[in-house]
Amino acid sequence: MKTRKIGTTDLAVTEYSFGTAPLGGMYRTCPRETAMETLEAAWDSGMRFFDTAPWYGFGLAERRVGDFLRDKPSGSYVLSTKVGRLLRPVADDKVPDFGFIDPLPFETDYDYSYDGIMRSVEFSYARTGLNRLDILFVHDIGVYTHGAERNAVYLRQLLDSGLKALDALKSSGAITAYGLGVNEVPVCLDVMRAADLDCILLAGRYTLLDRTAVSELLPLCAEKKTSLVVGGVFNSGILATGAVEGAHFDYGPASPEVLEKVAAMETIAASQGVPIAAPAMQFPLQNPLVASVLLGTAKPSSLTRNMALEAHRLQPEDFAPYDAQTLVAPPLGTEAVRV
Numbered sequence: 001m002k003t004r005k006i007g008t009t010d011l012a013v014t015e016y017s018f019g020t021a022p023l024g025g026m027y028r029t030c031p032r033e034t035a036m037e038t039l040e041a042a043w044d045s046g047m048r049f050f051d052t053a054p055w056y057g058f059g060l061a062e063r064r065v066g067d068f069l070r071d072k073p074s075g076s077y078v079l080s081t082k083v084g085r086l087l088r089p090v091a092d093d094k095v096p097d098f099g100f101i102d103p104l105p106f107e108t109d110y111d112y113s114y115d116g117i118m119r120s121v122e123f124s125y126a127r128t129g130l131n132r133l134d135i136l137f138v139h140d141i142g143v144y145t146h147g148a149e150r151n152a153v154y155l156r157q158l159l160d161s162g163l164k165a166l167d168a169l170k171s172s173g174a175i176t177a178y179g180l181g182v183n184e185v186p187v188c189l190d191v192m193r194a195a196d197l198d199c200i201l202l203a204g205r206y207t208l209l210d211r212t213a214v215s216e217l218l219p220l221c222a223e224k225k226t227s228l229v230v231g232g233v234f235n236s237g238i239l240a241t242g243a244v245e246g247a248h249f250d251y252g253p254a255s256p257e258v259l260e261k262v263a264a265m266e267t268i269a270a271s272q273g274v275p276i277a278a279p280a281m282q283f284p285l286q287n288p289l290v291a292s293v294l295l296g297t298a299k300p301s302s303l304t305r306n307m308a309l310e311a312h313r314l315q316p317e318d319f320a321p322y323d324a325q326t327l328v329a330p331p332l333g334t335e336a337v338r339v
Contacts, residue, residue, distance in 0.1 A: 001046030004291040006227045007198035011134060011176045013078050015285055016307070017049035018042040019231060019296030023064050024057025025101040030298040032064065039068040041300035045307045049292055051201065051229070052128075053082035053139055053181070054120065058095070058106040059127050066128025080135035080201070080229075081128070082181050083120040083162075084112050084154075112141060112154045114161035121169065133174070136166060137181030137201050141191075144184035148334040155190065163195050179226070185217050186332060197226050199291065204232035204250060205329065206290075208276075208283040208322055209239060209261065212329040221289050230284040231294040239280035242266050250329075251338055261325040268321045278312040283319055 003012040022028075023035040030038075042050070052065045062081060069077055087106040095105050111120070117136075124133060141158060143151050166178040177198035180188055185205055191197065200221070206213040206228065213228075221228060234240040236248040243263040247254045254262070262276070269276040284290045297303050 001048070003048075004227070004288075006135070006177045006291050008225050009177045009198055011078065013049040013229075013292045014047050015292055016045070016047055016281075016310075017051060017229065017292040017294045018047045018303075019294040020050065020052040020061040020065050021056045022296050022298035024055075024061035025103055026056065026298075027099055027101070028298065029101040034298060034300075035064045036068060037300045038298060038303055039065065041303045043068075043072075045303065048076065049078045049080070051080045051137075051231075051294055053085075053137075054087055054124065054127070055082065055085050055108060055139060057100050058103040058108065059087055060100075060102075060104050062124060062127040063104075063129075066130050070129055074132075078134045079128075079130065079132070080137060081124045081133055082137045082139035083117045083166075084110060084139040084141060086111050086116060086120055087123065110146075110154060112138065112157040112162045114165040116157070117162050117165040118169075121174070134176050135199065136169065136175050136178045137199075138162065138166075138179070138191075139181045140183070141180065142182050142184045142187030143332045143334070144182070144187075144337045147336040148332075150336075151187070155187070158191070159194055183232070183338065184332065185212050185329075188217055189220065192220055192224060192226065196224055199227040199229055201229040201231055201294065203230075203294075204235055206230050206284055206287075207233050207235055207239065208265065208280045208319075209235050209258075209326060210250075210329060211326045215328075218287070218289060226289075227291040228284070228287075228289050229292045229294055230290055231296075233280050233284060233293055233295070234277065235280075238262050239265075240277045242276055258327070261327060264325045265322055268325075272314065272318055274312040274314065275309070277306070278309040279314055279319060279322065281306065281309050282314050283322075286316055286319060 085108040179197040179199040181201040238247040
């Protein structure tokens, strides 16, 4: 599989990468055996960039990806994890319900400070059983997750001291790159005005359907030489399933407007002889700012099916007909959008 560089670093990642949130039981159970088989399918497909986080199954995904990668040759893969949440053990009947099925018995506390980030890295070493982390993403900072009032506190933590921790880790060689892992554009702009980031893992905001990142974020990334890792290319499922009854967009039921736009996109895709998921997967990589497209699943068959869509190779000019059906996320307001 082809690779692309992260920012101005020497780190190269495969154009398609594997996201491990489903291995933490996101929305449905994922037995260990199935998790290992799915990781093996990702490896067999040529993926050598794996992304995880303490949040996914409250440590479960980190443990599983660490177990899988432990016997792989040194330097044969790139691993990213995230900071911003610390795990705290709780009684079995006190494990919070955030959509993970059978997670580990922990609660999460937000901490974007210097000490919080350093502690998070040490805990990730222990959970993965690995002695190397290549990329750190600051996870879910922003109004989208916290609302304006709480985010002001967390953003100040990050700008005052958290970034110093990331700089120290990169300067020491403990990591090669760092950035944000978020679902919104505004916080990317806020942080990039104060700091140079190597990369941003942006979920759902630079897709075939949602072009929120285009007007401000992409030009700033080009100016600062910041790479994008694009997650959520199916926008919570609708660009994989199409405009069917019960289709989801942005973590909730799709609106009539979104259903109409996606139905029009399906017609375009059919005229090109491909399912809508094929242009959805390939669209972000048309932009050289995009280093990798992140795909996550808890089934080997789903991973294999998605990667088979690469055989339906589209040309750059094939994406222009979709432009008329795109949308931009509305202003966030002051309340958390995703709880």
